[in-house]
Each structure stands twice: as structure tokens, then as C-alpha cells.
Amino acid sequence: MSTVMLGTEVAKTMKEELIRDVELLKGKGIHPCLAIIRVGARGDDLAYERSAKKRMEMVGIDCKVVELPKTISQENFERAFAEVNDDPKVDGILLFRPLPEGLDEEPVKLMIHPEKDVDCMSPFNSARIFLGENEGHAPCTAQAVMEMLRHFHIDLTGKKVTIVGRSMVVGKPLAMMMLKDHATITVCHTRTKDLKEECRNADIVVACAGKAKFITADMIKEGAVVVDVGINIDENGNMCGDVDYEKVKEKASYISPVPKGVGSVTTSVLASHVIRSAKNRTE
Template identity: 65%
Template sequence: MSIIMKGADVAKSIKEELVKEVEALKEKGITPCLSIIRVGERSDDLSYERGARKRMEMTGIQCRVTALPKDVSQEEFEQTFSRINEDSDVHGILLLRPLPKSLDEGPVRAMIHPNKDVDGMSPVNMAKVFSGDETGFAPCTAQAVMEILQYYGVMPRGKRITILGRSMVVGRPLAMSLLKADGTVTLCHTRTEELAQECNKAQILVAAAGKARMVTEDMVGENAVVIDVGINVDEDGGLCGDVDFEAVKNKAAYISPVPGGVGSVTSSVLAKHVVKSAKGFCKMLAQNSSIW
């Protein structure tokens, strides 16, 4: 029987440290603040927003939400984003994506201040992730996988690691983080030939392809560590991951569930990034210079 890698346990350990750091910042007159920008009312955006707000509240971080209509113009969207980006009281900005097809996120990706880019969307932060520079912010979901591995004592060093998924939100930045941790990484996707065999070789398998239950028992090696990043809706309307959990759980040594796994840690990583940004702001104030 696998050890279930519960996100709630990881989130709790992160929270305990963050509460102390937030209290220390407030004693210096700095209240960490996250600004969430949402366009429209997609159900998954609203769900993530609720989770993020709750996590910020639990750690003492201020959270503001700017909700724009789905049909907002590109000009108004950029003006609103710019105003928040220039607000010195805001330490982190989270833009809920994907945006409506009528909007181009390119200008705001280029615009966002790297120190406020707590979900790693700016070219500056992505470059830092790819170069191994820890001063940047990795996308929260990718970083959540690293937090889970660390909490459960799974060391990537020397391990054969397969990531199924090549997005800039999870697959590619996660590959860079695992390489930095001395893992031997193979990056696969849904068009990889002999995909099952590639996945089966892995000692650590990360599923982030966005296809419900596509990782079956034959794709998982004996006693592998399986991290499921996928969030899908099945034919019965329930949430499920990219891994067939019931089929795989008795073969893997460790496995993360969906829901209750990576998603539970992502908002904690977001809070961690906001606090990191606020600490940087506090340091720059002490040096009488501007971080923004």
C-alpha cells in the first residue's frame, strides 16, 4: 500500500513558518499584501480565488481582489493591471489564467514587476528559474511539487525522473528545479513515442498532462513516487487527476491524491512567495532604495 502524500500536511508545515515571518514583518510596519486579478467568473478561477484568500487570511496576509468583466477591453485591462503593479502597498500580483481569448496577456507579462510576480509569469522570473537563480519566483504549482517531495523526504538527487507535460506553468520550470536538485530528468508529453515505457522507467513520475486518468498501472514502475498535478472533471462530474489513482496506489511507494494533493500546497507556496516579496521590500526600505 502506498504512502499517501497529503497536501494538507505539507501546507500546515509551511503555514507555521509563514505566520512567524508575517508577524515579524508587521512589527516592522509591513503588512504583506496579495492582489488577485480575475477576468470573468470561471468556476475554476473562483474556486482557486477562494482557496487563495483563505490561505492568505490564515497566515495574516492581506488579500485584495480586482474582478473585471469578461468583456473588458484590452486597454482597460492593461490600465488596471498597471495601477496595481505601481501600488507600493501590493507585494504580490496573481493574475488568474487563462484569460478570455479577447485579451492578450503578453503586455502584462512584460509589464509586471519581477518582485511582485509571485506566480512566475514574467520573462525575468522564468529566465531565473531556467538559470537556477533562486532569487526569482517559480510558478506556484511547479514549486508545490518540490515542497511535497521535500516534506516526504524524497530526494531527487540521482533519481530517474519523468515529467509528463511540457507547459511553462508546470512541466518545463519543474524540470529545471529538479535538474538543479541533481535529478536526471526526462520531459515527455502526449505525443511521446513509447510513452508508457518512458514513464515506467521513472523512480519519480510527475503527471501534468491535463488528461483524466491517462496514467495507468502499466505506466508506473514498482515502488515509484507518483505526483499527480492534473485536475480534471470525470464523466460523473467529480474531480480526478491525470493518474488512475485506484489502479496505481498499490504499486507506487508514494502517491499524491486529487483532490487533496498538489493543489492543496499551491496556495501555500503563493503565500510563501508574497512573504518573500514583502521581506525584500522591507530590506530595500532599510537601505533607503526602491524595490519597485
């Protein structure tokens, strides 16, 4: 029987340290602040916004939401972004993406101050991840996977890891982060030939392809660690991950569920990045 890696447990452990760090900063007159920039009102953006605001409030971080109309022009969008970017009271910026059709995110990716780039939108911070540097902020979801593995004392040294997904949000940066921790990485995707065999050879499988129940029990070897990053809606309208959880959990030694898995850790990582930026502001 597998051990269920609950993200809520990891977030609870992180919470105490985050609160302590915020209190120390406030003692110095620094009030950490996250600015969320949302264009339009997509359901998934609103859900994450509620979750992020709740986490920030829980640990004492100020949070303001800049809501822009879906019909905003590129010029006005960039002007609004620049205003938040240049606000000395803002320590971190979270821009919900993808943007509505007709808006280009590339100019603001180059514009954002790297220190305020708390979800690794800037190519400057992305480069730091690929160079193996400790400075800068990793994508929150990718780092949430690392936090979860550390919490459950899963050592990556020498382990064979198969990551199913190649996005810049999770797959690629996570591969670099795991490589830094001495894992041997294989990055796959939905078009990989003999994907089943690539997964069955792995000690750890990370599913982040964005396809519901894509990773099945016959793709997992006995005793493997399975981390599910996917968020999907199944045929019954229920939230599910990229892993066929009920069947895979019978073979895995450790497995993260969806919901209450990696996603539960992501907002805590976001908070830690805002605090880190605020600390750097004091220096």
C-alpha cells in the same frame, strides 16, 4: 501499500512558519498584501480565488480582489493592471489566466514588476528558473511539487524522473528545478512515442498532462514515486487527477491524491512568495 502524500499535511507544516514570518513583518510596520486580478467570473478562477483568500487570511496576509468585466478593452485592462502594479502597498500580483478571448496577456507579462510576479508570469522570472538562480519566484504549482517531495524526504539526487507534461506552468520549470537538485529528467507529453516505457523506467513520475486518469498502473514500475498534478472531472462528475489513482497506488511507494494533493500546497507556496516580496520591500 503506498504512502499517500497528502498536501494538506504539507500545508499544515508550512502554515506555522508563514504565520511567524508575517508577524515579524508586521512588527516592522510591513503588512504583506496580495492582489488578485480576475477578468470575468469563470468557475475555476472563483474556486482558486476562494482558496487563495482563505490561505492568505489564515496566515495574516492582506488580500484584495480586483474584478474586471469580461468585456473590458485591452487598453483599460492594461491601465487597471498598471494601477495595481504600481501600488506600493501590493507585494504580489496573481492574474488569473487564460484571459477571456480578445485580451492579450503578453503586454502585462512584460509590464509586471518581477518582485511582484508571485506566480512566475514574467519571462524575466522564467529565465531565472532556467538559469538555476535562486532569485525570483517559481510557478507556484511547480514549487508545490518540490515542497511535497522535500516534506516526505524524497531525495532527487541521481533519480530518474519522467515528467508527463511540457507547459510553462508546471512541466518545463519543474524539470529545471529538479535538474538543479541533481535528478536525471525526461520530459514527455501526450505525443511521446512509447510513453509507457519512458514512465516505467522512472523512479519518479510527475503527471501534469491535463488528461484524466492518463497514467495507468502498467506505466508505473513497482516502488516508484507518483506525483499527480492534474485536475480533471471524470465520467461521473467527480474530481480526479491525471493518474488512475486506485490502481496505481497498489504499485507506487508514494503517491499524491487528487484532491488534497499538490493543489493543497499551491496556495501556501503563493503565500510564501508574497511574504518574500514583502521582506525584500523592507530591505
